[in-house]
Amino acid sequence: MSKVLVGILKAVEAKLRKSQASAKKGAISIFTTMSVAHVDDEASDADVCQTEKIFPNGDIYIGQWATDYPHGNGKYLWPDGCMYLGEWYKGKIRGKGKFSWPSGSTYEGQFKNGYMNGGGTFTGSLNDTYRGSWVMNRKQGKGTQSYANGDHYEGEWRKGFHDGQGRYHWSSGHQYIGQWKKGKMNGNGTMIWANGNRYDGSWEDGLPKGNGTFHWQDGSFYAGVWSRDQKEQSGKFYPSTSQDPHDDWDPNQLFSVEMGECLICEGENISIFPSDKTFSWSSGEGKPPRKNSSGNDTKGRRVSVDGRLSNCDTLTSEGNSGNGLFSGSRKIRTQPTKRQGVTICKGHKNYELMLNLQLGIRHSVGRPAPTKSLKLKPTAFDAEQKLWTKFPPEGSKHTPPHQSCEFKWKDYCPLVFRTLRKLFNVDTADYMLSICGNDALRELSSPGKSGSFFYLTNDDKYMIKTMKKSEVKVLKRMLPAYFEHVKSFENTLVTKFFGLHCVKLSGPIQKKVRFVIMGNLLCTEVPIHRRFDLKGSSHGRITDKPESEIDANTTLKDLDLKFIFRLQKDWFQEFCSQVNKDCDFLEQERIMDYSLLVGISFQDTEATEGKDEPDCIRTSSISSTDVDLNPTRWASVRLGINMPARVEFTVRSHETQLVGEPTGEFCNVILFFGIIDILQDYDISKKLEHAYKSFQYDSTSISAVDPRLYSKRFRDFIFRVFADDS
Structure with missing residues (x-):
């Protein structure tokens, strides 16, 4: 336990002795100095007061407090030595603040829902420092990194890696100015060695690849095509008036010797992030059940270190419209996934x-x-x-x-x-x-x-x-x-x-x-529990199977969907941008009838021994997406592939309503999605289909419509069922 924490514990020891009985029941309010006005109009209906609280697990909070949670400025200390000092909003770390680790590392800057998000500075225990932009605990945007060994990088970042345009200085005197991708030199760039030699040209995966020129300080240069594969190499040496002909130089030296000195030094590994930390008021001890937006009681929940839920009850709700997929107990029936298809053996x-x-x-x-x-x-x-x-x-x-x-x-x-x-x-x-x-x-x-x-x-x-x-x-x-x-x-x-x-x-x-x-x-290696084929039309867009026959391999449709998919802000912005670009392309090619295939792997499940059908826990208490912050896990996350997100449950007021009303109840998921069936153009058969069905049904509800209208309807629908999780 840290010296700071020990000191504070001693300071309140006398007051704790007087309050042992109440401590067993929950958090102890040490003193209340005065009642103050609301911190802001949106904060809470209750007054905010200054308080100190000691929790049974050893956590300590000192600062402004609303009825059930911190709101305003305050300090929180954990028994492991971590500490946060800064702004709070409705029980969440949000605004400006400082988080410190027992190792001596600190982060000072902007937070959002517990995540390092916005402008901020991280200083490691070895005095390695990053100053710049953050998104969901990751370095993203423009920033500078000074490493403990003396190396320095200044430029663009993406998802924790050098990505975009940037300049890297090695402590040995080398430097690279150019393009990066996923932490490696990639694209056009210039490498300048400490001895004055330089390479200008193309890079791939951290090494010269493609057209480029190597210059010596004396004016000689070698121009050609570069590759680690000697069969792909070709080029010509151009001597200068210098006495040194560089006869002993081999292009392969660029890969085997000189590049070997240019290693990118990684920053300090963060063992636990502010967003991983738990708060004692999340357990809801001694508090009455809260109501969700559907009017159902929800039991208090505590979020564990890995961001998942524990001690939660499965919720029930009545009156769910549609084909009954989530009716009754509102459980997601995730039967063991069977492999699709029949093996083609001899005789088939x-x-x-x-x-x-x-x-x-x-x-x-x-x-x-x-x-x-x-x-x-x-x-x-x-x-x-x-x-x-x-x-x-x-x-x-x-x-x-x-x-x-x-x-x-x-x-x-x-x-x-x-x-x-x-x-x-x-x-x-x-x-x-x-x-x-x-x-x-x-x-x-x-x-x-x-x-x-x-x-x-x-x-x-x-x-x-x-x-x-x-x-x-x-x-x-x-x-x-x-x-x-x-x-x-x-x-x-x-x-x-x-x-x-x-x-x-x-x-x-x-x-x-x-x-x-x-x-x-x-x-994917994770199980897909539900799959949806989404077009944005309503006619015939519901599964005709009875609930008992629906399994993980059943492809459900628009009117079966009872979720809103909530993505992290940066992912949602990228998603919207890419959907627009892809739809523009398909519209220009006169393509229609395509759809978004979405695969869902539910992560909040109760897995008990011998239980074939884990239940998706529905909750309104999780404030941020369950994100696995392991770097190896992040390396496999791309737009539409292996994406951590949340689904918010919805309820339709009538059967033909495409998007239901959100209930405020969530479930952590991993999503896979992409645009499929892109080979149907608006030919004469589709025009006739549109004309025929328009006599019988609402023309806007059928799939066969003009590509321009199809594109608009598709986007409108997709941007309603996908949303920003902020």
């Missing part, structure tokens, strides 16, 4: 088609790549060339023997899709192993609305969809614009396409099967 009607598909992909993906550049010529997008490869069972000069029937294989725009796989960071060997390995594919039990069949790889990474000729035509038409869009926006939510192929089966009819390979959005 599509067994030979699967073999043909695997043989074709192994052939096309395994061919040598002509280039690794992300810049493509217009000819690469020409899909009209008829380039078929015959696969006879006995094999040929270019194909292996196989046990299937004879078939023909066609790749559409192979260079484009090879480049897309590189852009999406897909390893070629892993890609082939997933699709063409020893494990069979799995066929989903029923075709989609379009009549297409879906297949999943055994590791769930990739989904293969059979396509109509019209869909292939749409993808080929939009491929140049799609390529530029995903290249420009790395966090795009639109479907990732990895290959477009066709198999022509032997026989008198010579049937063609066209298919596209896509990323599986819901491939």
Whole structure:
């Protein structure tokens, strides 16, 4: 226990002896000096007073206090030696303040809901210092970091890493000025060594990659293409009038020797954040039950160190409209997740088609790549060339023997899709192993609305969809614009396409099967308890299954949704920006009928031994999202992937209401989402469908509408069911 805490405990020891009886019942009010006016009009209906409180677990609070919580200025001390001194708002650390750790580290600056958020300075126990912008405990925005070993960085940050434009000075005298990505030199930049030598050019993953020039102080320079792979290197040496010809210099020295001195020093690891700390008034000891916005009693709750709930009752509510998915006890029935689909074994009607598909992909993906550049010529997008490869069972000069029937294989725009796989960071060997390995594919039990069949790889990474000729035509038409869009926006939510192929089966009819390979959005190690396909329309947008048949693999629709998804502020802003960019792209390409696929993994569950159906705990007392602050966990979080968030439950006043009214009851979740089904253009069939259904139903409630109207309706809906969690 810290000396400061011991001193305060001794100072109040006499008063504590007189109050032992009341201490057992809850917090002890040591003294109240005077009643003061409200701190602000929104704060509370009760007066705020100056007080000191000692809690049974050893926590101490000194400062301004409303009826049930701190409000105004105050100091809080924990038995482990942590201390907060600053502003409070309705029991939450919010405003300007200072947090100190037992190690001697301090943070002084802005807080929001317990998180270091806004401008602030962190000083570590080794005198390493960061001054700048914070978002949810992470360095984000502009800031400067002075490291304990003498290194210094000044520039842009994102999610705790150097990201954007910045300058790094090493204590050895080296410096780098340029672009960064996830803590590594990436993009265009200049490295200047202490001896005056410098490199100007492209970087990737912390090393020179691409076009660049290395300059010596005497005026000599080497210009060319740089890579750790010597086969990719090329360049020319240009001597100066200096006597030193640099004959002993090898371009590889840049990677093996000189770059080895330029290591980025990490800052101090924070063992526990202010937002992780608990407060004794959260337990609700001695307080009457509070009411949520639906009028239900809620039992007092205490938030544990990892941000989860304990000692909570499952809530019940009546009168829930819709198909009864969350009616009665309002429990989320999360039955054990079963793997989707049926394994395609020998004897399955599509067994030979699967073999043909695997043989074709192994052939096309395994061919040598002509280039690794992300810049493509217009000819690469020409899909009209008829380039078929015959696969006879006995094999040929270019194909292996196989046990299937004879078939023909066609790749559409192979260079484009090879480049897309590189852009999406897909390893070629892993890609082939997933699709063409020893494990069979799995066929989903029923075709989609379009009549297409879906297949999943055994590791769930990739989904293969059979396509109509019209869909292939749409993808080929939009491929140049799609390529530029995903290249420009790395966090795009639109479907990732990895290959477009066709198999022509032997026989008198010579049937063609066209298919596209896509990323599986819901491939994750955490269980997906609920999945929703959201369009923003109401006609026919409800699941027709009885509640007993709904499980984790059931795809629910708009009118089944009884949540509002609440994202952290920075994530929500990025989400809105990206949805707008993606919808602009789809609108320009005359695409409609797409949807947002959302997968939900509920985190607040009571898992008891032998219990198959953990219950999602609904609460109005959590003030901030349950965020795992482990750096390795954060590295896997991206927009739409592995995102910590909260869902707020809603109730509809009538069955056709798209978005219900929020209840103030929450549940911590991990979200996965993306925009799917982006290959339907507004062709003549969709125009006729719109005209026909408009006679029977409200024209704004049906899916088949003009792309411009569809885009607006989709955005309006999505921005109502996703919201800022502030």
